[in-house]
Amino acid sequence: MPLLPAFGPTSWRRVVLTLLLALAAALLCVWLRTPIPWMIGPLLATSLVSVLGVPTESWTPLRNSGQWVIGTALGLYFTPAVGALVAGLWWAIALGIAWALLLGLGFGAWLRRLHAGHLAALSPAELRSTTYFAGAIGGASEMTLIAERQGARTDLVAAAHSLRVLLVTVTIPFALQFWGVSGLDTLTPGLREVQPAGLLALAGLTLLGALLMQWLGRANPWFMGALVVTMAVTLSGITLSAIPQPLSNAAQLVIGVSLGVRFTPAFVHTAPRWLASVAFASFFMMGLCAVFGWVLSRLTGLHPATLLLGTAPGGIAEMAITAKVLQLGVPVVTAFQVCRLVAVLVLAEPVYRWRYARA
DSSP states (O other), X not given: OOSSOOOOHHHHHHHHHHHHHHHHHHHHXXXXXXXXXXXXXHHHHHHHHHHTTOOOOOOXXXXXXXXXXXXXXXXXXXXXXXHHHHHTTHHHXXXXXXXXXXXXXXXXXXXXXXXXXXXXXXXXXXXXXXHHHHHSSSOHHHHHHHHHHTTOXXXXXXXHHHHXXXXXXXHHHHHHHHHTOOSOOOOOOSOOSXXXXXXXXXXXXXXXXXXXXXXXXXXXXXXXXXXHHHHHHHHTTOXXXXXXXXXXXXXXXXXXXXXXTTOXXXXXXXXXXXXXXXXXXXXXXXXXXXXXXXXXXXXXXXOXXXXXXXXXXXXXXXXXXXHHHHTSOHHHHHHHHHHHHHXXXXXXXXXXXXXXXXX
């Protein structure tokens, strides 16, 4: 079995042209001084042309490499002092997990009630599973796989998660820029210089971690494997190397592309009423999370922007990248998002069975 997928001339051309488009969009956003330009520019440009029917393509090994780089970069923030700080916030992280589960339950129940008449083709069981897993605040691919086991309509589940992550990824950085918060982070990596030998050693260790996670069948193996290994190394007091900024920018670009190519013309025509309700609920949940983050900030003494990112209903990589670029409490945001992701993946299906066992 080949390690890399086979590509025909058309596929290679699509990948290259998509990357060139993404690079041009990123450079434009840098010039316009938008927040998170290396991810938001490619994301918006790729999603726009994809929706218009232009053939775009994301190469999976590039996306995996981007997640590998970002996971490694985030792990460098977890120095022993930062680790002690994050460990002391276990109760706040637990509240964040409970909040995410309740938010997902409420979102799913609202979708079910709203669309019971519009999705008449679905049986009651299919409607329950579709709306429940579409509302869960978890990863799109993981929630779609679990939903498929429960007989849900997976295209609606995937569409809901993709649209929610897109809206959160674009809205929150611009809201933070309008708020004027950035550069507040005193939690910086233990080493800011690039050390070639240390970088090579770090790459080898994190690659082994990613491949192990992939072999074990874990979610987001390239991100989680690199993050866990780098955290372990950094928490032990060892500082190998910083991540070169151009490499971090390239990683953000390919992650933005991998999100943008999901938005095809078929995506838009899947169920307009469904997508409209998901968009409305996504903005509403962002508002609720802002209030919840503010409450947690009063209890913990951390900046509200940090806890807004930590509890936002977006993807872990996207929210962590936002925290990294704007310097808004990277370890805290990463810890909140990682723990929530793991908890939702573990609990979503058991909670569904418990919630609808009688039905």
